[in-house]
Each structure stands twice: as C-alpha cells, then as structure tokens.
Amino acid sequence: MRDNTLKYVLVLPAVLVVFATAIWPLMESARLSATVGRLNRPGSLDQYIGLENYTWAFFEEPSFWNSVWVTGVYTLLTVGLTTLLALGLALLLAPGGRLRSGVQTLLILPFAMSPALIGVSFRFMFNPEFGLFDAFFGVVMPPLADVSWLADPTLAFAVCVMADVWGWIPFLTLVLIGGLASIPQDTIEAAQVDGASGWRVFRDITLPQLGPVLAVVIILKSIFSLKTFDQIFMLTNGGPGTATQTLSHYIYFNGMKYGQIGYAASVAWLMVIPMILLTYLYAKYVFRKN
Amino acid sequence: MAEVILKNLSKRWGDFVGVDNQSLDIHDKEFLVLLGPSGCGKTTTMRMIAGLEEPTSGEIWIGERQVNDDLPKDRDVAMVFQNYGLYPHMTIFDNIAYPLKVRGTPKAEIRPRVERAAAQVELTQFLDRKPKALSGGQRQRVALARAIVRTPKVFLMDEPLSNLDAKLRVTMRAELKHLSRELKVTTVYVTHDQIEAMTLADRVAVMKHGIIQQLGTPDEIYNDPANLFVAGFIGSPAMNLVRGRIEGGQFLTEDGVKLSPIASEDRSEVVLGVRADDINVHEAGEGDIDAPIYAFENTGEASFLTVEWGDQRVIARGDRHLRKDQDDVVGLSLNPDHLYLFDPNTEKRIRL
Structure with a gap:
C-alpha cells in the first residue's frame, strides 16, 4: 500500500468514532428539532413542522426566556467571580507570590470532585435541619440558622453560583499561575525600578502580559458555565420553581421528563450559537500566531 | 547625582x-x-x-x-x-x-x-x-x-x-x-x-x-x-602563576628549573606571577633560560608561545612577526620589574 493511501486508512477508525459519537448525533438532533418529536406519540419523530419548535420557544414559552435569563446571569456571575478570585489566588501562589508550597496542593482538592458530588455536598451543607451552615449559623448568627437556603429563589441561585465558583477556582488558579510564571521576572523588576507602585506594576506590566491566558480562562469558563447541568441537577434540580433552571436543565426536562424531544432539540441548537462563538474565540486565542 | x-x-x-x-x-x-x-x-x-x-x-x-x-x-x-x-x-x-x-x-x-x-x-x-x-x-x-x-x-x-x-x-x-x-x-x-x-x-x-x-x-x-x-x-591571557621556591636570590620551579634572579629572602613555597607580556622571547641560548615550545599560536596581532618549564606551562607573548614551531626551543627572559610573588597558602601577595 502506498504511504499516501495508508495515512487515510490509519486515520479512518478515529474518523468513524467521531462521526458515530459526535457528528451523527448532532445531525440527528438537528433533524429532530424540525419535527413534532413527542416520545409518547408514535410517528411524531418523522412529522416535520419546519421551524415551529424554534418560534414556539421564542414567542410562546416564557419558561424558555426564564432559562436564558438564569443561564446568562449564572454565567456572568460564575465567570466573573471565579476569574477574579482565581487571579487573586494565582498572584498569591505564583513563584515570588506570598503564599505557595503546601497550600497549592491543598487548593487543587475541590477540582478533584465531580460536579454532581459538589452539588450533593452543597445540598447537604445547606440543609435547614442538619446542614453544616445551619449548625454554623446556629452558633454564630442564630437569626440565619433557620433560613431555608434552597427554598428561596435568590438564595438558591446564590448557593448554585457559590458551589460552582468553589469547584472551579482551583483549575483556573492553576492555569493563571502558569500564565504568571511565564511572564519574564525582569520586566516586573524593571517596572519597579522605573518607579511603578505595586498596583501600577500589576496594571501596566503583569496584566497586559497575562492577557492572552486570561482571555483563554474567561472563554473556557464561559463555555463550562453555559453548559452547567449536573451540579444544578443535584443541588436544586432547577428549583425552587424554575429559579435556578439553566438552559441545559431546561433542555433535559423538556426532552426527558416531558418527552418533547423535538422541542428540546431545537433549544439545544439555540445554545449552539453562543457556544460556536466562544469556541471560535477560544481557538483564535489558543492558536494565535505570535 | x-x-x-x-x-x-x-x-x-x-x-x-x-x-x-x-x-x-x-x-x-x-x-x-x-x-x-x-x-x-x-x-x-x-x-x-x-x-x-x-x-x-x-x-x-x-x-x-x-x-x-x-x-x-x-x-x-x-x-x-x-x-x-x-x-x-x-x-x-x-x-x-x-x-x-x-x-x-x-x-x-x-x-x-x-x-x-x-x-x-x-x-x-x-x-x-x-x-x-x-x-x-x-x-x-x-x-x-x-x-x-x-x-x-x-x-x-x-x-x-x-x-x-x-x-x-x-x-x-x-x-x-x-x-x-x-x-x-x-x-x-x-x-x-x-x-x-x-x-x-x-x-x-x-x-x-x-x-x-x-x-x-x-x-x-x-x-x-x-x-x-x-x-x-585579570588580563588576557591570564597571568602565569608558577609554583616553586626561592633559594639564594633565585626562583626555582617545583622541579628545580632555575628561572630568574629575584630580590627576596629564601622561601620554600611560593608562587611566581608573570604576565605573558613580561616574558621576552629570544632565540635559543640568548635568554636566561631555554625552553621547548608546547604550542605556538599566531593571532595576527601577536604570537603566543606556550612553553614548558619542567611540568608547568606558561604563556609568553612574542612579536607578531615571530614564527616558530612546536618543539622548537626558544630562549626566554623575565622582566625583573614586573614579577609578583604570592603565598600559595594564604593566596596573599608577598610584597618585595
């Protein structure tokens, strides 16, 4: 066999796997989004209705817009908070930073936990009867002890954000520590001697040089926040009501629980739009030419 | 300022x-x-x-x-x-x-x-x-x-x-x-x-x-x-540092090669320092001491002769027109005004 042919043969298995697990389901979901697609109605998976599912989501379903809103706020808050806190920690933990050593190892622990597990543990911690927070506030601030954290829409949302930020900080911190370590130390020292205060060194020298890494971190985290599912599912299951129902959760509910697979597929495709945009930006930063 | x-x-x-x-x-x-x-x-x-x-x-x-x-x-x-x-x-x-x-x-x-x-x-x-x-x-x-x-x-x-x-x-x-x-x-x-x-x-x-x-x-x-x-x-080539002793106003290398008269009392252990510039190169027999050439290097602006005094090698700087070959024998004399003595144990200079 010629080398030229051989190389295609060698790649073929991988291409087939990708096709079967990614491309085909993607195309199938696109097809389903144009059908009535009720799991409990035989034949409806081939009953085409054009873009009706999409217009339904846009114009007839306030719960869709609720999920868009929840997902948007959730993404903004988790990305913002995680990035800021991770940056602060990275500055403290980076070579030449003020902490370091053993703390770094300790910090990675939350990242070793699966999101679903984080969801369950936070649910237990915020349990109003036997939760950790109940016990803690019972001693420190009794009025807060009996608050049903997960029953209040705003508080439940805040708990979701908190759990996510807690789980993601380690990874982003590690990435940012790497970014900080790659900044030449002498540019920072040069700025110090040139007369810059600590804050100005950070703003004028450190931050601009960290820029590309920071952009990658923000984009990556945005993607992960947008598609958050497991944690929410375990922690609040979208509730109370639909106060914490993100789009992924909304899609799951409509598709799996209500059997409206066609409608769920169309919402999933609506989510693809911001995802493609973010993926494009990500690729641009990661593979950018120097 | x-x-x-x-x-x-x-x-x-x-x-x-x-x-x-x-x-x-x-x-x-x-x-x-x-x-x-x-x-x-x-x-x-x-x-x-x-x-x-x-x-x-x-x-x-x-x-x-x-x-x-x-x-x-x-x-x-x-x-x-x-x-x-x-x-x-x-x-x-x-x-x-x-x-x-x-x-x-x-x-x-x-x-x-x-x-x-x-x-x-x-x-x-x-x-x-x-x-x-x-x-x-x-x-x-x-x-x-x-x-x-x-x-x-x-x-x-x-x-x-x-x-x-x-x-x-x-x-x-x-x-x-x-x-x-x-x-x-x-x-x-x-x-x-x-x-x-x-x-x-x-x-x-x-x-x-x-x-x-x-x-x-x-x-x-x-x-x-x-x-x-x-x-x-300091200096390029570095100063030659030769281990030896002083007996009766003469510096002798470790293996007893008589090098140069020097105004100092007898010492059993001493290091003599001399720069390549302060070693004059002559034809064999015309200097204070004859020595075989270990390597001859011509840089264009000068010639450098690595010669052997007993077991120790030193570098002398010769005229830029000088041409010699390995194993040739040349005569050398040291400039008496620019010799330095050091104590090998304290590494300090011995002022003459």
Whole structure:
C-alpha cells in the first residue's frame, strides 16, 4: 500500500468514532428539532413542522426566556467571580507570590470532585435541619440558622453560583499561575525600578502580559458555565420553581421528563450559537500566531 | 547625582552566603565596576542597591539617605538588565517613556525627552516598533534609553553587554563609555568580563565568594594585584602563576628549573606571577633560560608561545612577526620589574 493511501486508512477508525459519537448525533438532533418529536406519540419523530419548535420557544414559552435569563446571569456571575478570585489566588501562589508550597496542593482538592458530588455536598451543607451552615449559623448568627437556603429563589441561585465558583477556582488558579510564571521576572523588576507602585506594576506590566491566558480562562469558563447541568441537577434540580433552571436543565426536562424531544432539540441548537462563538474565540486565542 | 555607600552589607539565604559583610564607598559621578565570576555576589550587591533584594544585614546609603527600607521605586535609580527587561506589549516609545509616565511627568514634556534619549542611543527611527521587532543590540539600546531618559541618582547595569555577540559587544562598549562620560552619573556596573571592567571603569571591585578581593583603578588591579585570585582573573591571557621556591636570590620551579634572579629572602613555597607580556622571547641560548615550545599560536596581532618549564606551562607573548614551531626551543627572559610573588597558602601577595 502506498504511504499516501495508508495515512487515510490509519486515520479512518478515529474518523468513524467521531462521526458515530459526535457528528451523527448532532445531525440527528438537528433533524429532530424540525419535527413534532413527542416520545409518547408514535410517528411524531418523522412529522416535520419546519421551524415551529424554534418560534414556539421564542414567542410562546416564557419558561424558555426564564432559562436564558438564569443561564446568562449564572454565567456572568460564575465567570466573573471565579476569574477574579482565581487571579487573586494565582498572584498569591505564583513563584515570588506570598503564599505557595503546601497550600497549592491543598487548593487543587475541590477540582478533584465531580460536579454532581459538589452539588450533593452543597445540598447537604445547606440543609435547614442538619446542614453544616445551619449548625454554623446556629452558633454564630442564630437569626440565619433557620433560613431555608434552597427554598428561596435568590438564595438558591446564590448557593448554585457559590458551589460552582468553589469547584472551579482551583483549575483556573492553576492555569493563571502558569500564565504568571511565564511572564519574564525582569520586566516586573524593571517596572519597579522605573518607579511603578505595586498596583501600577500589576496594571501596566503583569496584566497586559497575562492577557492572552486570561482571555483563554474567561472563554473556557464561559463555555463550562453555559453548559452547567449536573451540579444544578443535584443541588436544586432547577428549583425552587424554575429559579435556578439553566438552559441545559431546561433542555433535559423538556426532552426527558416531558418527552418533547423535538422541542428540546431545537433549544439545544439555540445554545449552539453562543457556544460556536466562544469556541471560535477560544481557538483564535489558543492558536494565535505570535 | 549622589554617592552610594554600603556599610557592612551581607546577604544570606539560609547557610549560603551571597555577600559577606562588605563595605564600599562609590563616589559621586564615579563609574564603578563589580567584577567577578558567576556566583561571586556582584549581582546580588547591585540588586540590593536597587532594592530588588533585601540585605540580611548592613546599611545602604544613596546620597544623604539610608534607603534600606525604601521600595525600588523610591530609590531614584535606573537599571539596565541583562535580558533588557523591556515591556514586550509596549512600543519602543512607550518603553522609554514609562519611567517618566509613572513618575507623573507632564505629558508635554515626555515626548521631547523620549526623543532626546532615543537620539542619544541612535534609535529614533524605531520608536513605533515593538521590542520583538528589534535586534539584540537595538533592544540593548532601548534598555539604555529607558535608563537615561530621566536623570536618576545612580545607574545600575547588570551585565548589559553579555547577551550581545562579540563584535557588537565591542561597539556597544565604546558607546557606553562615551555616553557615561557625557552623562556623568554615578554608575555601578556588574560584569564577569575583565575587558569590560578594564575599559569602562574608574574603579573596579573584584569579588569572589561574596567578598571584595581588591578595589582599585584598572591600572592598580592589573599592575598591582592584591592576591592570587585577582592576578589570575585579570588580563588576557591570564597571568602565569608558577609554583616553586626561592633559594639564594633565585626562583626555582617545583622541579628545580632555575628561572630568574629575584630580590627576596629564601622561601620554600611560593608562587611566581608573570604576565605573558613580561616574558621576552629570544632565540635559543640568548635568554636566561631555554625552553621547548608546547604550542605556538599566531593571532595576527601577536604570537603566543606556550612553553614548558619542567611540568608547568606558561604563556609568553612574542612579536607578531615571530614564527616558530612546536618543539622548537626558544630562549626566554623575565622582566625583573614586573614579577609578583604570592603565598600559595594564604593566596596573599608577598610584597618585595
């Protein structure tokens, strides 16, 4: 066999796997989004209705817009908070930073936990009867002890954000520590001697040089926040009501629980739009030419 | 403009001693070179003056002020780094302007001052570029321009030429010397290159193991070395150091080769120092001693003969027209006015 042919043969298995697990389901979901697609109605998976599912989501379903809103706020808050806190920690933990050593190892622990597990543990911690927070506030601030954290829409949302930020900080911190370590130390020292205060060194020298890494971190985290599912599912299951129902959760509910697979597929495709945009930006930063 | 005074300055990291209780007065407008091999504490000393390293003990004075507790930004020094330390995301103009900007210089004043500094280092046409678009020599000039754009009390230069290729280094060295004579600002310059030290310095401090071995003008360091280390470190080729003894006013090498009359009492253990320049080369039989040639090297501007005295080899410098071959025998005589004796145990100079 010629080398030229051989190389295609060698790649073929991988291409087939990708096709079967990614491309085909993607195309199938696109097809389903144009059908009535009720799991409990035989034949409806081939009953085409054009873009009706999409217009339904846009114009007839306030719960869709609720999920868009929840997902948007959730993404903004988790990305913002995680990035800021991770940056602060990275500055403290980076070579030449003020902490370091053993703390770094300790910090990675939350990242070793699966999101679903984080969801369950936070649910237990915020349990109003036997939760950790109940016990803690019972001693420190009794009025807060009996608050049903997960029953209040705003508080439940805040708990979701908190759990996510807690789980993601380690990874982003590690990435940012790497970014900080790659900044030449002498540019920072040069700025110090040139007369810059600590804050100005950070703003004028450190931050601009960290820029590309920071952009990658923000984009990556945005993607992960947008598609958050497991944690929410375990922690609040979208509730109370639909106060914490993100789009992924909304899609799951409509598709799996209500059997409206066609409608769920169309919402999933609506989510693809911001995802493609973010993926494009990500690729641009990661593979950018120097 | 200011003098820099170091009083009993030490820097230790655990058991490791970087700088060991050193005192040094650097005069106003002086160009002082800290010279020594890597790890001798010269860069640490400079970084302590800059405020980038905190002394373990001792005092640092710049002008009338003790600066130990001052941040680098408050010490009014300018520094040129070995790797230039340019800000990669800023244009050359912004790089040079940065010290002015952070010190709140009025905007209208910044442009003319940056342009003047750039002109002094011949960079005017590159002001809009980023550092990565410049060659090593040009980056070095940017670092220099960033230092001279203000008039700091002290210039600190940390091996500024060591990343340049050999030819460029010679050119930049001359430019640096010219510039420093024009600016007349107290300068501390760190290098491991003794030629740079000799050519640039008003005074040189030769360091080893965190201790200043000798402080003096280039002439003093070259012609009057205080110990074996300084003698062996300064000069190219390095000073010949021959182990031997003195008997009846004669220096004999370890294996008993009679070398040269010398005005000293008898000593059983001594090291004789003589520079290649101070060994005269003659035809065989015409010098004080005949020796076989181990290697003959012609550099164009001179010829260097490595000869064997017993087991020890020494280098003599001959006329540039001299042509000899390996294993030829030549006559050698030592210039009696430029012989140095050292105690091999204390490594100190024995004054004659």
